[in-house]
Amino acid sequence: MTTDRPTFGDPHEPPPRTAAPRRPRARRAPWRRVLAALAAAAAPALIAAGPAAAAPGDTGCTPDAVACVAVLVLDADNARIPDVHATVSGDGFSADVVTTADAVTSVEVPGPGSYTIEIDPATLPADKQLPAGAATSATVTGQVGSTARAAFRVGAGAAAPAPSPSAPSATDRGQAADDAPAADGTAEVPQAPEGDASERDLTLGQVWQQVGSGLRFGLLLALASIGLNLVFGTTGLSNFAHGEQVTFGAALGYLSINVWGLPPWLALPAVLVACGAAGWAQDAGIWKPLRRRGTPVMQAMIVTIGLSIALQFLIQMMIGGRSLRVLSGNPVPLRLAGVTLSEASWISMGIAVVCIAGIAWWLTRTRIGRATRAVSDNPALAAATGIEPDRIIRVVWVMSTSFAALSGILIAVSFGSFNWSLGLQFLLLMFAAVTLGGLGTAFGALVGSLLIGLVVEVSNLVIPSDLRYASALVILILVLLVRPQGILGRRERIG
Known part of the structure; x- marks a missing residue:
């Protein structure tokens, strides 16, 4: 017995031999569509070609992944x-x-x-x-x-x-x-030497501080994970290039503010528009033609891996290999509810909450949002009711790349710096979040991201910081042993 999950291509699309006669028209070469998509995705990088090193003498450093x-x-x-x-x-x-x-x-x-x-x-x-x-x-x-x-x-x-x-x-x-x-406004937590985690004298204030940091991490991770899960829900595709969309947003944010001289309030919407256009171009030039040809999900997933590698080199060409700061000023600490974070972190968390609430409203209260959920549940049935799955998938790709870019900018601002491997570092955590919360559901991605963020930050109190990401993956394995479909996922018969 096969799974109810649709393949990447539309199996219900009638073959050409039984289709109704159409007026003949000139066919465009497939390679032209691919080249057009790649050119549109790389346009911001070509504009920014040239040296983009950080200003010398910048002594600020945020100990996130450095x-x-x-x-x-x-x-x-x-x-x-x-x-x-x-x-x-x-x-x-x-x-x-x-x-x-x-x-x-x-x-x-x-x-x-x-x-x-x-x-x-x-x-x-x-x-x-x-x-x-x-x-x-x-x-x-x-x-x-x-x-x-x-x-x-x-x-x-x-x-x-x-x-x-x-x-x-x-x-x-x-x-x-x-x-x-x-440097990021967070009071340092006392740390024992590696291997002596049991000797640390933990206090309630330290635990509460790490909980606050975990909520910050989880909210910013959720912005990227929701888009990844929407793409999987509507197409069945696991996009391994999604992490590079996060880095691409942070890189364009850095270039917009520090190289092109745009104010932050103008740079943010400009970056979102550019990355949304890149998502539209990717679907138009790559993913829609692959769906039309009925390309299996496995082959399409390999394409995402190749696209990920290509984007990594493109981003390195744009910004180089060193760590960069989107905002050059020193972070200003702000204490709220007993948690000390930088002002930029609190603002980023507020933006993330507003955006996540907007996504929830869009999915549940708008016509396109409900159509997106219908396509995610059953594309064939949605098409039979008059919904155009290709149109909905195009909207999802634009949203996915836009929110990934927003997540990248907010992560770079909140944690002080970023480099070309930012998305690569967060990709496994994003997959862990969507699998933990439930594949194909936006709300599952939110729940999974918050849990991953809390586990990563709170575990830093009892284990060496180098192992904090591994702790999240261990939790993922334990949960999937008990509930394979994830927290909010539906149980499906696959054999």
Whole structure:
């Protein structure tokens, strides 16, 4: 017995030999449609061709999927000393930074390892010099997903010892006496060395902080996952190029604001329109012709893998291989309901909530939304009632790429920086979210994304941050062993 899930092509479309006679017309070569779609998708990249490196001297760093090193110069009263020059070096990397009084000065480092921070005593204020015998350099251990800090005490009453290279102090791990916030506005959570997670002294405030971070992560992940699930529901296709649509949105946001000089309020809708047009072109030039030819889902999925690889190289050509910041200003922390996040994170969460509510209203209250649900349930029956499945699928592709682009911009803004592999890092989490919530349902993608976000962030309290994404995949496996169709999915007979 076969599954009720329709194939990628429309099996109910009558073959050409039984179709009603049509007036002959010139047939366009299939390769022309493919080239037109690729040209439309690559148009923003061709406009942006050229060097697009980040501005030099940018010392902000958000420890999401990168390693950061921060420099603090404090007096006896734990006040930050500005305008002190320091050098961060190690593993062939070197960067010059300047401290500020408003925020912790941090810089992204290539990866895990030991880094030496050396300050220039000549740039210290005359009345706030290093104590006698104090070292001008310190060594810290950088780790992906965290900020390693080195603090130097200056002025009268300051202590002389410097951090130990072999045993980073509490200040190195972000627990300075002034409890300064991290670069993304989130207070650093105390972390034990790797392998000693059981020795961490957790508090209710730390758990609540991670819950807030998990809600932020889940909402931004949901924006991308909903589009991925709508495409699967209407076509049966698992789009492996969806992660690159997320990165493409973040890249266009960076170029619009930092290269083309557009204000953020104008750059955001421009990027959404451009990415929506790219989705329209992809369906018109690639996916609709494949559906017309009855291409099986497996072959179409392989096409998405090839498209994903092509978009990765295209995005690298646009922005290069280093991490970039969409907004160049230092994040401003804001505490709401006992959770400290940056102002940009709170705004991004608000935008995500409004958009998700709009999607729910559109699916349940509008004619096209109800038609989308009908096509997702049974394309043949929907076509018999007068609905055009191809038209609905075209709308879904435009929505999917637009919301993926919006998710990419908000992720880059909330977490401080992004690089060309942003979508690749989030692709497995998106698939985990839609599978956990229920394949083919937008509301299932929302529920799955929120659960994945909470698991990823809260698990960071008890396991090393490098394993936090793996914890979400373990939860996915355990849930599918109990409920294979997902939380909101329907049980289907497949054999």
